[in-house]
Amino acid sequence: MSVAPTEVLRWDGPLPSRDEVAGMIDHSLLRPELTRDEVEAGLAVAREYGTASVCVRPSDVTAAVAALRGTRVAVGTVVGFPHGGCTTRTKVAETAELAGLGAQEIDMVIDIGRLRAGDAAFVQHEIAAVVQAAQGRPVKVILENHFLTDDQKVAGCRAAEAAGAAFVKTSTGFAAGGATLADIALMRQAVSPAVQVKAAGGVRALDALLRFHRLGATRFGATATAAILGELERRHNGEAPLDGTADSDPAGY
């Protein structure tokens, strides 16, 4: 599918509310160097804004569950992250353990090499095993599009849907490229309306988020949550866009 030029995709409808935008963000706290204090500060950001969830490292799930108890912010975490190359048994065991610790959403990385080799059946089987281990918790399937052709992205999306995934997701945020407009359009077309599309990796500006949303993304993985929502507040107050981000590369790469 061809994607309209950036200018055409500029957001021109009524601005969504802060709650609406926050309610689509998985506040990402996945960087390997984060200290416990930095994680706690990130959890406070999610709590303050009421994001859809936090996406934390597995070792932070227990702390996140405690910090967010009684709020509407779900605790999400990652499986097979970031390379996707561990065994299916390991991904299943991770999922079961993290669910037991209170994780409510699971973002899993596929076996990227197997998909590139044309073995979508393996990828589907592995996703299905994680979906089963998640016991009803939404599973978001990270394709890591940076490494894939369009045909492989579509095959990954179809495998995810057939396996019972709730979302297909563009990227980990740790490869050399993240979410793109073209990929969101492609992924939205590749799955039925029953499956949501999550954009992640370089979604660091309000305009980027809104453009992705217009193309069908309904969840966003972002570290720049406070900046995105601060920009939204400025727009609601009638202030001009911060710095021309409306015309920049929407994914920031």
Ligand SMILES: O=C[C@H](O)COP(=O)(O)O
């Ligand atoms: O959600 C996945 C990544 O951690 C997003 O990181 P980023 O927003 O800094 O690109």
